[in-house]
Amino acid sequence: MSKIEDYIKTKAPGSLYGEWAKKEECWNAIKNQDFNIDMESLKVDLENKLSVKRKRITEDEVENQLIQAEVDFIKSIPIAKWLEISKIGSEIEGMTQHLKDRAINIQSSLRLNKILSEHQRRDAIKIIENILENSPNFFDEDFETSNKIINQSNEEINPELILKMVEWDTKAKVLSAKELQYIADFGYGLKTLNDFHEKNIRRHLSRLKDAGFKV
Structure with a gap:
């Protein structure tokens, strides 16, 4: 190849x-x-009747992995940030009163260590993506996450990998145009990575890998 x-x-x-x-x-x-x-050197990698059957991941397993990645991503944001979102929400274009109220509800569940409902998870992702689109500098400041999570992938998030993601998705079109521009800014050094942005890029990386992207 x-x-x-x-x-x-x-x-x-x-x-x-x-x-x-x-x-x-x-x-x-x-x-x-x-x-x-x-x-001849490739024969060992080719399938034949004696080859061990590879385990196929079901659609439900893929969906569950994506859901868990989103939950971990949401929990990586400090509770204080969720409170801040509920206060400044009216200053961000597209942040409705409903989403502001949901931010309070989400931070309450996180504070009490409750399991997020499907609606809470979807609303949390919608809120985060809305802020990234309309107020991208909100998460630029460095902060210590109050909830440490284990990354599902061990890849080092660096400009080389990000640019590879950008090049691949330019053809595959898995990400939206705004999501692609978001990660491209880090690949070209226009923005600086911090803990939050790295986890967000890992979330996008997981989506690309599920669509066939190879690191």
Whole structure:
């Protein structure tokens, strides 16, 4: 795959090699190339009748993992921040009185260590995304999270990985345009990562991985 990628990038007639890669002429050219690949060396990785069946993750398992990632993400925000959201909500475009009230309700459940309901979880994500869209600097300040969580992935969140995410999703279009711009700002060094933003990017990374993105 790496040899084919290099070939496409170097032989593309223009800078948009991704577009050329979709065309029949590109694949005809590839079929006529000898990439000096030793197929014998790949046999061990190919499936056959004796291969161990790989465990398939059900849609419910994927959904449960995504829900848990969102819950962990919500809990990573200090309770004090939720109180602040309920106070400044009217200053943020799109923050209705209902969402302000929900912020109070959510922080109350978090303070009492209650399990968030599905409605609370959905509202919490809606509130966070609304703030990131309309008041992106709200979470820029450094703060110590009162609820420590274990990251589900061990990947180091750095500009190189973020730019790889941006490049992949430009074609896959899993993220919305605003979500893609959000992570791109960190990849290009326009914004500085802190604990909150790193967890948010990990949440987006999890979505991309579920859609087929490979780190």
